[in-house]
């Protein structure tokens with residue numbers, strides 16, 4: 034499954050990083066602790082978080098995640114958006130909470 | 145090959161700058177992507193620790209065909225008890241830093257897990273030196 038497929042299926046907003054929409058998804062990781070994501074996420078996962086600042090993109094790009102979903106309707110900061118465009122890592126958004134969007138993504142990826 | 149990067153305490157906007165630069169260099173050198181990941185995880189954590197806990201620092205990355213050696217030297221409060229600091233969950237991060245999602249007390253453990261060699265020495269009230277070595281065909 035590609036990033037563009039989950040956007041449609043989960044009704045996600047695309048903030049930036051459109052060039053990366055055909056990235057392949059291998060799984061997901063839900064966490065708001067950057068060192069946890071740094072240590073435990075894997076390449077190709079979708080990272081689900083409520084963090085909106087630029088360091089999120091630094092972690093995402095070092096770990097080569099497929100995309101980031103910002104939950105609960107939070108808006109990414111401008112620096113985050115710019116770096117997402119530079120790195121071609123899509124920054125997505127939803128009004129859902131982390132629990133719900135994680136569950137729905139899990140279901141999509143495992144069916 | 146030697147590369148040097150300056151790190152500013154408190155400047156989170158620039159945190160990860162050195163790790164990202166080193167990642168590009170290692171990619172160009174065709175280092176195994178799995179090894180690159182380990183190097184950048186350890187370096188990123190060291191870099192962020194300078195930003196979060198110290199005043200300023202300097203990173204030197206020395207690359208030869210067999211390994212990368214990284215030295216992260218800072219001027220800052222130092223670490224009074226290194227064994228305690230190495231424990232998962234131990235953190236003195238401020239509440240502002242925690243709100244950003246730092247301060248899980250996982251940075252040093254991540255460095256230990258991802259480097260082949262990790263050495264930390266610290267002078268309380270002066271600063272900290274972290275040395276990381278990772279071999280390319282490990």
Ligand SMILES: Nc1ncnc2c1ncn2[C@@H]1O[C@H](COP(=O)(O)OP(=O)(O)OP(=O)(O)O)[C@@H](O)[C@H]1O
Nearest residue numbers: 068193197222229235236246247248249250251252
């Ligand atoms: N360069 C440093 N200078 C001073 N103290 C440090 C330094 N690096 C680490 N420490 C101390 O060691 C503790 C543990 O560091 P560690 O990186 O494991 O966790 P953290 O930085 O608090 O949180 P996290 O890395 O999960 O965001 C820190 O909270 C701090 O007290």
Ligand SMILES: [Mg+2]
Nearest residue numbers: 192193251252
């Ligand atoms: Mg840390």
